Amino acid sequence: MASASVQPKTFAEFLLWEQSQERRNEFVDGVAVMMAGGTRAHDRIQRNLLVRATERLQGSGCEPLGPDVIVETAAGTGRYPDMTIDCGPYDGNALTAAAPTAVFEIWSESTRKPDLLIKLRDYDATISIRHYILIAQTEYMVFVYSRAEGGGISLRPSELRRPEDAVELPDLGLVLTLAEIYQGLGLKGA
Template identity: 45%
Template structure:
């Protein structure tokens, strides 16, 4: 019996195909993966995150939610929970034009992927200055800031904890508190 070989998707074939789909799909290492829904808690945290980013941003940058695709520097396509885009606003675009910060709200089912494969993908994208992982189960976040060597390196990551913990993105003028993102979601 011969093993069936999966054909790898090209970027253009993926974009053309996905534009016709009813649900979102990520392109990861030449394979297409359907995006699944999240819990109510995940949804509320993601919405709060987007609203907080909207309030904090100025100077031409915009916050988008989980329906905006990010093209990574290694040829993958990701749908982060939130993205800050400082590129030119193109109303018909399907991709962030100049993503500078990406955020993932961690769930038990996605945490490992967010902390490994997505970190790899965002590290390969030079425009991304910040990668923020926010736990939905604990008052905890991990902030990766692109270092002088041009990397989002675990050795430079900042662990943020507690209700008063602040996620600060100084070049964007953004400060977010973990307590505000988690307020009322303990149940």
């Protein structure tokens, strides 16, 4: 196990430090914070997102990235979103997303507050991020935050609650219905 006693002080130091850790960490307010594991529902939603987004974004110049690629925010944090749409150039050796454009987080009751407040602040500070999508695990409930033209991310998200509702990101050419996102979870329709 790598020593946790030497904490990185900058994001660059964090990237080097993180590669030697057994568990994944995020870099928040200058501190490495160990990430918790997820549920099977979380894993299934994440897989559904990646499969559908990969199908729909082929040839678009944008690529869905899984939770192993970190997003460096302009707020000086490093986050591992559940899925990132990256529209930057491909670099197979890169540890970070080149141009994160949409960020998806799957929340539980224990992560709801940080996802709604702290991560929203971090992603809003990053001008390339045009959409922040929050997905509940236990019910049809998705919040889509989008950046206003030339401004910040709107604090009034689109709220989706029915299986036939869809996350629509027209600037990326991506549409994902809630039925697709939650496929295989056995949720009752609203």
